[in-house]
Amino acid sequence: MTPDPASGPTxxxxxxxxxxxxxxxxxxxxxxxxxxxxxxxxxPDDWLLVAGDIxxxxxxxxxxxxxxxxxxxxxxxVPGNHELWTHDSDPVTLRGEPxxxxxxxxxxxxxxxxxxxxxxxxxxxxxxxxxxxxFLLYDYTFRPPGTRTKEEALAYAxxxxxxxxxxxxxxPDPYPTRDDWSRARVAATEQRLAxxxxxxxxxxxxxxxLVREPLDILRYPEFAQWCxxxxxxxxxxxxxxxxxxxxxxxxxxxTWHDGVRFEEVSLGYxxxxxxxxxxxxxLREILPAGVQPEPLPGR
Numbered sequence: 001m002t003p004d005p006a007s008g009p010t011x012x013x014x015x016x017x018x019x020x021x022x023x024x025x026x027x028x029x030x031x032x033x034x035x036x037x038x039x040x041x042x043x044p045d046d047w048l049l050v051a052g053d054i055x056x057x058x059x060x061x062x063x064x065x066x067x068x069x070x071x072x073x074x075x076x077x078v079p080g081n082h083e084l085w086t087h088d089s090d091p092v093t094l095r096g097e098p099x100x101x102x103x104x105x106x107x108x109x110x111x112x113x114x115x116x117x118x119x120x121x122x123x124x125x126x127x128x129x130x131x132x133x134x135f136l137l138y139d140y141t142f143r144p145p146g147t148r149t150k151e152e153a154l155a156y157a158x159x160x161x162x163x164x165x166x167x168x169x170x171x172p173d174p175y176p177t178r179d180d181w182s183r184a185r186v187a188a189t190e191q192r193l194a195x196x197x198x199x200x201x202x203x204x205x206x207x208x209x210l211v212r213e214p215l216d217i218l219r220y221p222e223f224a225q226w227c228x229x230x231x232x233x234x235x236x237x238x239x240x241x242x243x244x245x246x247x248x249x250x251x252x253x254x255t256w257h258d259g260v261r262f263e264e265v266s267l268g269y270x271x272x273x274x275x276x277x278x279x280x281x282x283l284r285e286i287l288p289a290g291v292q293p294e295p296l297p298g299r
Contacts, residue, residue, distance in 0.1 A: 023246070076133050077112050097175070138178070162222045211262075236262075
């Protein structure tokens with residue numbers, strides 16, 4: 001069943017915008033591309049957070065962000081792993097950090113905020129909050145049970161056949177490894193968050209969750225090692241976080257950790273969203289608040 005691409009018409013009275021979010025649009029699938037074409041704000045002042053995995057091709061990423069930037073008052077983007085792939089279908093052959101910075105330059109031409117820009121304050125409904133787009137990778141510390149090292153975790157994954165395509169397509173250049181790149185991003189981001197004025201709550205946006213608990217529902221626990229880092233496990237309590245927004249898991253839901261709301265906001269692949277029994281708006285309302293935790297989907 002096709003998700004509702006938006007939550008209502010665009011001609012409502014101006015009562016202050018809402019903070020909305022989505023991720024994992026995967027527009028290489030024509031069905032998903034059609035859904036994206038029909039995304040609209042609910043007020044002229046709505047902000048939209050895009051938590052990664054628009055697609056693999058630079059042209060597709062630029063098309064989606066350009067379309068959304070024309071419709072929303074502000075668009076905020078963070079990269080997912082698919083944007084960072086150097087894929088045979090993309091004529092842009094940049095790898096690693098140069099590819100990421102190329103995408104940042106595309107965003108700047110479009111007026112889209114990225115993790116390289118100042119954290120702006122949303123003053124619409126439920127605000128003010130400081131929106132912090134994060135680019136954090138993973139360091140193989142979310143290991144499957146019974147494994148103690150990165151090498152053991154990867155060996156287990158290869159043995160089961162559950163291996164993320166990042167191992168072949170996401171290059172860490174100029175860093176030696178993806179986990180080295182992750183550690184550098186974590187260190188730099190931690191300093192930026194520590195410097196934010198504490199009186200304004202934060203909305204953190206990252207492709208991966210900051211804590212491991214949302215991964216407990218994964219059908220294949222070996223996939224967790226490509227889903228974040230233990231280095232961020234206390235960020236939602238160390239910093240004044242109002243909401244944490246992420247994607248990647250293709251399991252849209254609300255969970256609570258230490259009293260902080262975590263929102264997984266992905267669309268996912270057509271075979272996944274067609275199978276969901278409940279029709280729901282594609283754009284997740286982050287603010288104003290008022291949502292309740294939802295039952296966990298079946299394994």
